[in-house]
Amino acid sequence: MVTAKQSVTWYREVWNRMALPKHRFILWLVVLDRMQMKERLFRFHIVADDNCLLCGTKKENREHLFFECHLSCQVLELIRDWLGWHTAARTIPKLLRWIAKARLTRFRKKVFSATVAAMVYHLWWCRNEALWNHKVYKVSIVVERIQNNVKNRVRSYMPNKIQQIDQDWFDQL
Numbered sequence: 488m489v490t491a492k493q494s495v496t497w498y499r500e501v502w503n504r505m506a507l508p509k510h511r512f513i514l515w516l517v518v519l520d521r522m523q524m525k526e527r528l529f530r531f532h533i534v535a536d537d538n539c540l541l542c543g544t545k546k547e548n549r550e551h552l553f554f555e556c557h558l559s560c561q562v563l564e565l566i567r568d569w570l571g572w573h574t575a576a577r578t579i580p581k582l583l584r585w586i587a588k589a590r591l592t593r594f595r596k597k598v599f600s601a602t603v604a605a606m607v608y609h610l611w612w613c614r615n616e617a618l619w620n621h622k623v624y625k626v627s628i629v630v631e632r633i634q635n636n637v638k639n640r641v642r643s644y645m646p647n648k649i650q651q652i653d654q655d656w657f658d659q660l
């Protein structure tokens with residue numbers, strides 16, 4: 488569970504209008520650890536095993552899916568390079584805390600937290616594709632979907648007042 492103190496720092500990052508509503512909703516459920524991960528379902532005898540659907544070698548739980556699993560870890564690496572993230576944070580709470588505290592313009596913070604939400608959404612989508620359609624998508628495809636979603640959404644929610652340096656940075660993404 489998220490404590491009241493933690494939620495103060497994170498709140499703005501999770502409920503960021505620059506993230507698509509369905510992305511921030513999933514992110515919020517993940518932050519609260521309310522997703523129906525296989526480890527939990529297995530404990531209640533709802534599924535036959537608790538193996539991760541993406542790698543098949545580890546237990547599927549929040550920490551594994553975001554971002555210990557090799558597929559999600561690669562997605563995170565590519566997104567870090569794409570946005571020039573200078574952080575060693577490898578979990579959702581740490582990433583959100585880093586964004587909240589980083590010395591960045593509000594615009595960049597919004598783009599970054601919208602990207603965290605998009606990553607969570609698409610990795611969960613990817614996991615569901617593996618579950619229901621027995622399809623495991625390539626890392627490059629997942630990353631492309633995240634990038635396109637973020638770019639399109641930010642373009643349509645572009646603030647009226649934006650520093651030129653932020654505009655130039657966003658245009659080259």
Ligand SMILES: [Zn+2]
Pocket residue numbers: 539540541542543544545551556557
């Ligand atoms: Zn895995």
